[in-house]
Amino acid sequence: MKQFEYFQENFNAKLKTLEAANTLQLERLMHQLEALNSTNNLKLEQLVYRLKILDAKNDVEQQTEANMPRSCREVKERVYDVPTTHLIQPDFAADPIKVLCELKKRGGGWAYILNRFDGSQNFDFDLEEYKQGFGNLSSEFWLGLDNIHYLTGYEISELLVELVDWNGTSVFAHYDVFRVGSGHEGYLMTVSGYKGTAGDSLSNNNYSKFSTKTIDLDIWSLESCAQKHGASWWYKNCLKSLLTGKYLKGDVPLEQINKIMYWDTFRGAQYSLKEARMMVRPRIERND
Structure with missing residues (x-):
């Protein structure tokens, strides 16, 4: 009986260790995912900003051409x-x-x-x-x-x-x-x-x-x-x-x-x- 209790305690300890490791790994993965999302969002914002600049430049060019002397x-x-x-x-x-x-x-x-x-x-x-x-x-x-x-x-x-x-x-x-x-x-x-x-x-x-x-x-x-x-x-x-x-x-x-x-x-x-x-x-x- 004592041998079984020892085995069970040892198993529970290993299970907790494994759960803790998995939790830590999961947290790391979550942090990496959040960082990746943040980077992608930043890149997306930069891309949108560049597109807005190009649109504004195109509007100016079209306006300049429209106003150009014939x-x-x-x-x-x-x-x-x-x-x-x-x-x-x-x-x-x-x-x-x-x-x-x-x-x-x-x-x-x-x-x-x-x-x-x-x-x-x-x-x-x-x-x-x-x-x-x-x-x-x-x-x-x-x-x-x-x-x-x-x-x-x-x-x-x-x-x-x-x-x-x-x-x-x-x-x-x-x-x-x-x-x-x-x-x-x-x-x-x-x-x-x-x-x-x-x-x-x-x-x-x-x-x-x-x-x-x-x-x-x-x-x-x-x-x-x-x-x-x-x-x-x-x-x-x-x-x-x-x-x-x-x-x-x-x-x-x-x-x-x-x-x-x-x-x-x-x-x-x-x-x-x-x-x-x-x-x-x-x-x-x-x-x-």
């Missing part, structure tokens, strides 16, 4: 007096376009689409480069046919051409209507309503597509105008102007005629101009 004319209307390079958001452009704005000349609000004045930028490119644009807004550049389409293709726009010869004589050509179609239209140019001092050397190519030396979209049946004149441009029955032509100085040899940067009604096709600028802006309808 054109250099709107830049002028908002009375910016910061440097003339701006981001604008034309209505149908997927992304903002960085442009050089002229805010003072002839009423201001012009966006440069071509700027040449020292010959530092090569203009001898094919269609892909002319689509995308090239050069630097702080120097010589071509804005790009796609960008020009977004600036002019969806509302009535006007064009300003400024030219300077090597004697410093400046002239201009202003067109009341200027539009460049999409790539599917061959970047078809519509231009009319000339006035100015340079003479009209562009209306002759009204309703012409943009051709390059590898893509002939002119209507001249004998050969490619772009190959003949060595430059990409809006050709019809060839041309009376070529502001993307070679940058030379003044009168040129016979073999360079019609291949240079020229405007036929100002100094002729044998004279390479010193400066050429093309600028566009949305037209304000007038009753006169």
Whole structure:
């Protein structure tokens, strides 16, 4: 009997020890679980906080894009007096376009689409480069046919051409209507309503597509105008102007005629101009 009591006491003692160990282990597990939950809650709170920051940033970006000027004319209307390079958001452009704005000349609000004045930028490119644009807004550049389409293709726009010869004589050509179609239209140019001092050397190519030396979209049946004149441009029955032509100085040899940067009604096709600028802006309808 005593042996049984001893056995029972020993068993109870071991059972209590085991229960105590299990209780301690259970408490440890509970503490670990609580710590894990606390860590997860902290991580969750941090994640929610980051999401809120991203949402706020996205709201600001959307608001900024919504408030972005659609054109250099709107830049002028908002009375910016910061440097003339701006981001604008034309209505149908997927992304903002960085442009050089002229805010003072002839009423201001012009966006440069071509700027040449020292010959530092090569203009001898094919269609892909002319689509995308090239050069630097702080120097010589071509804005790009796609960008020009977004600036002019969806509302009535006007064009300003400024030219300077090597004697410093400046002239201009202003067109009341200027539009460049999409790539599917061959970047078809519509231009009319000339006035100015340079003479009209562009209306002759009204309703012409943009051709390059590898893509002939002119209507001249004998050969490619772009190959003949060595430059990409809006050709019809060839041309009376070529502001993307070679940058030379003044009168040129016979073999360079019609291949240079020229405007036929100002100094002729044998004279390479010193400066050429093309600028566009949305037209304000007038009753006169």
